[in-house]
Amino acid sequence: MVYDSHTPRRYDYGGVTIITKITNCKKLLILAFFLFLSLFYASISETKIYLNIYNPNLVPFPIAVADFTSPRRINGDIANNIQQVLSNDLNISGLFRVVRSKDFPVKMQKGSSLIELQELGNWDDLGVDALLTGSFSVSGDLLAGAFQLYDLVEKKYLRGMRYEGKKQDWRHIAHRIANEVVKQITGSSGIFDTRIAFVSNRTGNKEIYLIDFDGGNFRQITHNGSINILPRWNTEGNKLFFTSFMKRNPDLYAIDLSTKKNYRISSQEGINASPAWSPDGEKMILMQKHNDRSHLFLMRLGGKKPVQLTWGPANYTSPSWSPDGKQITFVSDQSGTPQVYTMDFGSKEMRRLTYEGSYNVSPVWSPKNDWIAFCSRVEGFFEIFFITPDGSHMRQLTFSAFNNEEPSWSPDGRYLAFTSNREGKSFIYIMNVNGNYQRKLTIFEGEAMNPSWGPYVN
Amino acid sequence: MLKKSLLKNFLLLLLLFGLLIGCAHQGKTKSEQTEPPQREEEKIIEEVKLEPQRIEPEIPQVEITETEIEPNFVQANYPGIEGKFLESSMLKDVHFALDQADLSPQARQTLTENVKLLNKFPKAKIQIEGHCDERGSTDYNLALGEKRAASVKNYLTSLDISLTRLSTISYGEEMPLNTSHNEEAWKKIDAVI
Numbered sequence A: 001m002v003y004d005s006h007t008p009r010r011y012d013y014g015g016v017t018i019i020t021k022i023t024n025c026k027k028l029l030i031l032a033f034f035l036f037l038s039l040f041y042a043s044i045s046e047t048k049i050y051l052n053i054y055n056p057n058l059v060p061f062p063i064a065v066a067d068f069t070s071p072r073r074i075n076g077d078i079a080n081n082i083q084q085v086l087s088n089d090l091n092i093s094g095l096f097r098v099v100r101s102k103d104f105p106v107k108m109q110k111g112s113s114l115i116e117l118q119e120l121g122n123w124d125d126l127g128v129d130a131l132l133t134g135s136f137s138v139s140g141d142l143l144a145g146a147f148q149l150y151d152l153v154e155k156k157y158l159r160g161m162r163y164e165g166k167k168q169d170w171r172h173i174a175h176r177i178a179n180e181v182v183k184q185i186t187g188s189s190g191i192f193d194t195r196i197a198f199v200s201n202r203t204g205n206k207e208i209y210l211i212d213f214d215g216g217n218f219r220q221i222t223h224n225g226s227i228n229i230l231p232r233w234n235t236e237g238n239k240l241f242f243t244s245f246m247k248r249n250p251d252l253y254a255i256d257l258s259t260k261k262n263y264r265i266s267s268q269e270g271i272n273a274s275p276a277w278s279p280d281g282e283k284m285i286l287m288q289k290h291n292d293r294s295h296l297f298l299m300r301l302g303g304k305k306p307v308q309l310t311w312g313p314a315n316y317t318s319p320s321w322s323p324d325g326k327q328i329t330f331v332s333d334q335s336g337t338p339q340v341y342t343m344d345f346g347s348k349e350m351r352r353l354t355y356e357g358s359y360n361v362s363p364v365w366s367p368k369n370d371w372i373a374f375c376s377r378v379e380g381f382f383e384i385f386f387i388t389p390d391g392s393h394m395r396q397l398t399f400s401a402f403n404n405e406e407p408s409w410s411p412d413g414r415y416l417a418f419t420s421n422r423e424g425k426s427f428i429y430i431m432n433v434n435g436n437y438q439r440k441l442t443i444f445e446g447e448a449m450n451p452s453w454g455p456y457v458n
Numbered sequence B: 001m002l003k004k005s006l007l008k009n010f011l012l013l014l015l016l017f018g019l020l021i022g023c024a025h026q027g028k029t030k031s032e033q034t035e036p037p038q039r040e041e042e043k044i045i046e047e048v049k050l051e052p053q054r055i056e057p058e059i060p061q062v063e064i065t066e067t068e069i070e071p072n073f074v075q076a077n078y079p080g081i082e083g084k085f086l087e088s089s090m091l092k093d094v095h096f097a098l099d100q101a102d103l104s105p106q107a108r109q110t111l112t113e114n115v116k117l118l119n120k121f122p123k124a125k126i127q128i129e130g131h132c133d134e135r136g137s138t139d140y141n142l143a144l145g146e147k148r149a150a151s152v153k154n155y156l157t158s159l160d161i162s163l164t165r166l167s168t169i170s171y172g173e174e175m176p177l178n179t180s181h182n183e184e185a186w187k188k189i190d191a192v193i
Helices: A025-045 A073-092 A168-187 B004-020 B030-034 B052-069 B106-120 B138-158 B183-192
Strands: A007-014 A016-021 A061-065 A096-100 A132-139 A141-149 A156-166 A195-200 A207-212 A227-233 A237-245 A251-255 A262-266 A271-279 A283-290 A291-299 A316-321 A327-332 A339-344 A350-352 A360-365 A374-376 A381-387 A393-395 A404-409 A415-423 A426-434 A448-453 B042-047 B074-076 B085-087 B124-129 B167-171
Touching: A007 A271, A007 A339, A061 A073, A061 A168, A073 A096, A073 A141, A132 A168, A141 A271, A156 A168, A195 A227, A207 A227, A207 A237, A207 A283, A227 A271, A227 A448, A227 B138, A237 A271, A262 A271, A262 B042, A271 A316, A271 B138, A283 A316, A283 B138, A291 A316, A291 B138, A316 A360, A316 A374, A316 B138, A339 A374, A350 B030, A350 B138, A360 A404, A360 B074, A381 A404, A404 B052, A415 A448, A426 A448, B106 B138, B138 B167
Parallel strands: A061 A096, A061 A132, B124 B167
Antiparallel strands: A007 A016, A132 A141, A141 A156, A195 A207, A195 A448, A227 A237, A237 A251, A251 A262, A271 A283, A283 A291, A316 A327, A327 A339, A339 A350, A360 A374, A374 A381, A381 A393, A404 A415, A415 A426, B042 B085, B042 B124, B074 B085
16 A cells, blocks of 8 residues: 555544554554554454354343333333334344343342443343343433443443434334344344335325334335335435336336435336346346347446346346345246246356246345245245255245245345235235244235335444 | 417327227226136227327317217226226237236137227227236236237237237236135136136
8 A cells, every 4th residue: 555655544444533644664663553453453343142143043042121211200101112112123033032121130120221230130030141221311302312231141231322313213213222232142233223115005006115124114105196016225225116107117216215206217118127236236137128028137327228138038037136246046937937047247157046846936135145035836825935046955934825925135134024915915024034933014904015125224 | 379280280180099999998897797707818908199298188078079989989097007098898808828928729819809890990009918917926927918918919910900000018917807815716717727
């Protein structure tokens, strides 16, 4: 690295901003300093992992969640709501067993925001390994408070965070606390503030909706009265793409979630659907019509001419990127039935993955690169399957005499959202990657389908 | 002034369409009442090309004219979808086997019958709709509907319907023939195939 010797430079290093003025003679010293700094950070970032979330035989981690307190009784509701929402997050994650205050040792039941370490007491009878406490208060439209997490086995303070925000954002704060707890206990980022886009016909026509991971914060995104289907996220998670029949053609639109502005992205005659954004956020693969068939087209940001990736008399649909951005998985009926394929951008090689069954669709590549989830028709019903990206192993996740379709990965690759009609009407469900903890996302009039799980929220 | 005369000419053209046009298509609700529900469908719809910005105020007149001339034809539209078209029970739907886009002998016969009607109205524009039932992947069904519509389009051109009169649209699984989800409805659908 050669820097202009007299220009001050800012280095953002592990959250610490250092401004240095580099001179030639000091270069070596600075290099040594950075070496030391990186070693220092490596050692402190090596925190204990309490729970390996990728263990297939995972036993939920027992955590005690105290009643969140409030300095003024009038604010008790919001502190309580935050505690309820984050406890629910931890419970439905399948990672935790939440023990509530009514089961605490009597001395601890009152709840306290700051517990002296020597007061942590004896929790052995309860069989919990960690304790979460918190306190929140409201002043006007502002909400402020903090949580503390303790290791009850080693009797030590693990982590605490203070939050200040708008009162209306209490639910976000609750999800963030749950994220921090997951991060501390598992070493992996939590997904409690991620959102799932989907389609519902509850207004009488299909519109696009958003909902939080826990089924809260349900909101309608499109209001155009037409048929709107197949929502897909951009990589940053600030735009939703979808196909709408407004102009009597399945055109691709995008809505900016912060400005609520709508854009018509692609309106070629025929299909414009199912855009898959690359992990680097710069490219999009889209279904478009060519010679009366659906083909895959690669487009780059900046509006250059699309590149056609597939050719011939078959249909090519449903693209999904590998996490390294080097391959895609998609559906083709070139064999006579719809099957799952991969394409490598380096070798240009196309490879068929599925050979069992006559209907294999909706492939989605796991963010962890271990599986491609897809939907297969088995004896007249649709079920969700996994296959390794090299096609070597396959496994069935759902078993029912109903349809389980349209899998969509959570950004951490530990959950799948999917559509099921197990209760008669189509609805969105969530399950863990091992097929456990299947739960309905929410309940409302009408049906829901086309789930698309959004990226991490920054 | 120029704009007005253009408008008039355009309206005349539309009236001409109204006179010459016949055709249309079997209404969805009718077909559900009179026929056993079938698995897949293909619709042929006759569409009047409208330019909404220019002729919007005149549309009610066009409607009236059409009804007077040919009572069999009903102007219709899909809620939330731009454009209007004429429907008639005289144009029959074409049905496909599960997952398939090939025309059965029966489908070809239906299309041949439809062509007789279409030939009476040589200036009518025809939009072919491709549909699928709700089973299966939403985006794959969009592609399958396109393939089905193309099968019909190709067969119609082989029967000397000019390609310039034909357009296609795939609605995928968004307008299934049988919208009932209960077990009984499924069984009925299965029994047809």
